[in-house]
Amino acid sequence: MAVPENFDVAHLGPVELLTPSFDESLWFFRDLLAMREVARIGDSAYLRTWDEYQLYTVKLTATDAAGVGRTSFRASSRDALERRVAAIEATGLGDGWTDGEVGTGPTFLFRDPDGHAMAVYYETDRYVATDDRPALKNQASAFPGRGVNARRLDHINYLAKDVEACGAFVADALGMRESERIRLDNGRFAAWWFHFGLKSYDVVYSDDWTRHGNRLHHIAFAPDTREDILKAADIFLENGIHIESGPHKHAINQTFFLYVWEPGGNRIEFANAGARLLLDPDQPVVEWSEQERRKGQAWGMKTIESFHTHGTPVV
Ligand SMILES: [Fe+2]
Helix, strand or coil: CCCCCCCCEEEEEEEEEEECCHHHHHHHHHHHCCCEEEEEECCEEEEECCCCCECCCEEEEECCCCEEEEEEEEECCHHHHHHHHHHHHHHCCEEEEECCCCCECCEEEEECCCCCEEEEECCECECCCCCCCCCCCCCCCCCCCCCCCCCEEEEEEEEECCHHHHHHHHHHHHCCEEEEEEECCCCCEEEEEEECCCECCCEEEEECCCCCCCEEEEEEEECCCHHHHHHHHHHHHHCCCEEEEEEEECCHHHCEEEEEECCCCCEEEEEECCCCECCCCCCCCEEEEHHHHCCCCCCCCCCCCHHHHCCECCC
């Protein structure tokens, strides 16, 4: 796979989550994660994490079924945006330009081969804190000091009918670089990790056993420390949130993790993923075998069965 010399896409931008339990999901993100609602348009609430430099991080939309709506990616420059749009159009999966929403400029819409709605943009308004001004000017807003204090969105993990096709798509269309992958004994990839910058992953594709298409495995938020994740588990326990797995440490990319299901049914991860940076421009992809995966996660905990079966929408 060709390795881009620089990254045309800077990072994962806002993600739209769909929920059949809007009020309960809003409580989860606003009250338990300490996110701030910055806009309400139609059936959607726009929410930001406290160190989000843009206006919003998650668009929460009331729908009949849980799942993921549109995932946005911020290009690194106007020229980079044009290059990515040309690359996306060459795949035949482009859907055209639209006006951005809530602070984002012109946005090009497209879909991955699995049907996940995506968008790429460059122009974006920066958040201006008012009653939540931080003490330090190198921070987007004041530390909320309540609940789980989700600092920023870290990554998204999609379920896909064809992991190889989707991985090849984000490499070609978005210029992503692969970091790690699981290859099954039958030669196919069970999951494939991709990154935009120094972080070891930003987008992941996992094999969807149901072959449904357009499903979400999880989105992940990053707190500062492992201790924050342990405290998050206590907060979710106190508030009746389903804890699915963890806290534990992933073998792949070594992330310390906790998985819960928000009230709408979407899997949400809290992941301390910043420890492993890929500084090496020639970083070889790390491939894990089926046998290695049977050893479980880093400290031996076996991967929970629902991790292979639960996704949203539920099918
Ligand atoms: Fe994850």
